[in-house]
Amino acid sequence: MEQVTVIKVGGAIVEDAERLAQLLDRFAALPGQKVLVHGGGRRATKVASALGIESKMVEGRRITDAEMLEVVTMVYGGLVNKNIVAQLQSRGVNAVGLTGADMNVIRSHKRPKKDGVDYGFVGDVDKADGHRLLSLIRGGLTPVMAPLTHDGMGHILNTNADTIAAETAKALAREGASTTLVYCFEKAGVLADPDDEGSVISTINHDEFVRLVANGTISGGMIPKITNALAAVDAGVERVIITKAENIGTSTGTVITR
C-alpha cells in the first residue's frame, strides 16, 4: 500500500525564518511521498495589525470579516505559501502550492453563527479530494497546502490549518493510502506541565483528552489540534503524532490513539 506523510507546520515556526528553513531541510530529506500543510496565523495577525485591522480569535478560530479575508488570502495563499514552495524547490522538492480552491481540492461552507458568535468568512470543510491529491503525488509533486478553502460559489473561506491537515490526511486514507499525520509546533509534544519540556505525554486517547481538558492540562490552541487529531484517527489515519518540528522523521512526541 502507498504510504504518505502529511506534515503540518504551525504559525510560530512559519514566523521564524531560521526554524522554518530547518524544518524544510528535514521535510525535504523525509523519504517517501509527502504533503506539507502550513499555518501562518501569527503572520496574518502582524500584517493585519500593520494595516490597522485588529485580530479576534474565538476558540482558536479567527473571526474573519471581509477585510480580514483579504489579509488572510494574501498572507496564506501568497506570501507564506509561495515562499515555502520556492524554498522547497531550492531543496530539490518539486512542490506545488494549493489553496482548497485550486483543483477544487477542499470544498467548505461558511460556518453558521454558533452560540451567538459570527465567525464571518470561516469555512467548515465538506469534502477534500484525496483522489486528486494522490494523482499529484503519484506524478512526483509535493502539495503545499494553505489554510484556505472555497465554497464552490466563488468565495474563498478561512479554514484552520490543523483542520486542513486532518481533512487532507483523512482524504488520503479514504483513498487507501497508509497515512501518517504529524503536527509540528514549538514544543516537544503535549506536555503534562507546560513549563517542563521533559513532561511529554506519550499517548492520548479520547477519554484521556476529555480528562486533561477538564483538569486544565490541555487548553487554548491545543484543544482544536487534538480534536482534529482524534477525528483523523477515527477516520482511518494510521498514525497521528504531535511533536516538535525538530523531531519530524522520528517517532518522538505525543501519539494520538483511539
Ligand SMILES: Nc1ncnc2c1ncn2[C@@H]1O[C@H](COP(=O)(O)OP(=O)(O)O)[C@@H](O)[C@H]1O
Ligand atoms: N498541554 C499542553 N502542551 C503543549 N502545549 C499546550 C498545552 N496546552 C495548551 N498548549 C498550547 O497550545 C499551543 C499550540 O496550539 P497552536 O498555537 O494553535 O499551535 P500552532 O503553533 O500549531 O499554530 C501551544 O503553543 C501551547 O501554548
Ligand SMILES: CC(=O)N[C@@H](CCC(=O)OP(=O)(O)O)C(=O)O
Ligand atoms: C479560521 C482560522 O482560525 N484560520 C486560521 C488559519 C491559519 C492557521 O491555522 O495558522 P496556525 O496553524 O499558524 O495557527 C487563522 O486565520 O488563524
